[in-house]
Amino acid sequence: IAGITQAPTSQILAAGRRMTLRCTQDMRHNAMYWYRQDLGLGLRLIHYSNTAGTTGKGEVPDGYSVSRANTDDFPLTLASAVPSQTSVYFCASSDSSSGTDEQFFGPGTRLTVL
Amino acid sequence: GQNIDQPTEMTATEGAIVQINCTYQTSGFNGLFWYQQHAGEAPTFLSYNVLDGLEEKGRFSSFLSRSKGYSYLLLKELQMKDSASYLCAVMDSNYQLIWGAGTKLIIKP
Numbered sequence: 115i116a117g118i119t120q121a122p123t124s125q126i127l128a129a130g131r132r133m134t135l136r137c138t139q140d141m142r143h144n145a146m147y148w149y150r151q152d153l154g155l156g157l158r159l160i161h162y163s164n165t166a167g168t169t170g171k172g173e174v175p176d177g178y179s180v181s182r183a184n185t186d187d188f189p190l191t192l193a194s195a196v197p198s199q200t201s202v203y204f205c206a207s208s209d210s211s212s213g214t215d216e217q218f219f220g221p222g223t224r225l226t227v228l
Numbered sequence: 229g230q231n232i233d234q235p236t237e238m239t240a241t242e243g244a245i246v247q248i249n250c251t252y253q254t255s256g257f258n259g260l261f262w263y264q265q266h267a268g269e270a271p272t273f274l275s276y277n278v279l280d281g282l283e284e285k286g287r288f289s290s291f292l293s294r295s296k297g298y299s300y301l302l303l304k305e306l307q308m309k310d311s312a313s314y315l316c317a318v319m320d321s322n323y324q325l326i327w328g329a330g331t332k333l334i335i336k337p
Contacts, residue, residue, distance in 0.1 A: 156232065156315070156327030157271070172324065204270060214259070215319065219270035 117141065118220035120205050126226045127195050135190045135223050137205030145208045146188040147172075147217065148180060150201040157204065163188055164210070195227045230254045232328035234316050239334045240306055248301045248314050248331045256321020262290050262301045263315040265330065271315055274301070303333075311335045 118139040127133050139146065144165045149157040159172030163182040177199060179191045188207075192199055202224050206217040231253045240246040252260070259278040263271035277283055277292035277299060289302040301314055313330040320326055 154329060156329045157317075157325075158327070159324060162324070210323075214276040215323065216261070216273045216276065217325065219272070221270050 118205055118207055118218055120203075120220040120223050122223060123221070124224040124226075126228065127192075129195055129197060129227055131195050133192045133195055133225070135192075135203055135205075135225070137188045137190070137220055138186050139188075139205075139207045139218075139220075140186065141207060141209070141218065142185060143207035143209045143218070144185070145210050145215075146182065147206045147208075148178070148188070148190045149204045149206065150174065150199075151204060151222075152201050160190065160203075195225075197227045199225065200227045201225060230318075230320065230326045232316055232318060232326055234314075234328040234331045236329070237332045237334065239336060240303075242306055242308060242335055242337050244306050245302065245304050246306060246333065248303075248316075248333065250299045250301070250316035250328060252297050252299070252316070252318045252326075252328075254318045254320045254326055257294060258319040258321070258323055260290075260292055260299050261317045261319070261325065262288075262299075263317065265313045265315055267312070274314075306335050308335050308337070 121136045147162045148160040161180040163169045205220040208217045234250045262274040265271040275290035282291045287304045315330045316328040317325045
């Protein structure tokens, strides 16, 4: 693994189903983030984690949950998917000790909820 | 509320120069970022400004005026591969990034 990986690449999901998007990084970054990106809107923060064992809510957390059991993994779960959660989901990580807090992004998961 | 404004779309000619503007109103300021995003791909980091002035990095430069809540990204010697969306983002007082909707840059030969 080099950088950040996300799985699956894309998914079509029936409304009401549970879904977990996976995110793994091998850069030993302490901070990780989940964003959604919708046409015409900027990236919107769903949840974040400043360090393993802690998580926080972003701008649009409703309907989503996260966990951070270790440094490398930061899964995002949709407990009961709804069509408004159709979006492209990006996971990102950053090293807050770097000074710039540059975020590195995974390739994204394209999710369609029908 | 917090707000980042940038033009939706711009068109420029290969070999020319283009300036993409970004204005912001945020609760606190801990730096401004520019990212490039090609269609269907992830954003990638271009530049970071925390102090007023111009930061130059090859063909790309980024300018910041904190008093005016204003930044621009300057792209010189445009190449076809520069066709992408350019995202402006500000780190607020909670050290979270607030993102603009992005400027789609179309390069014509």
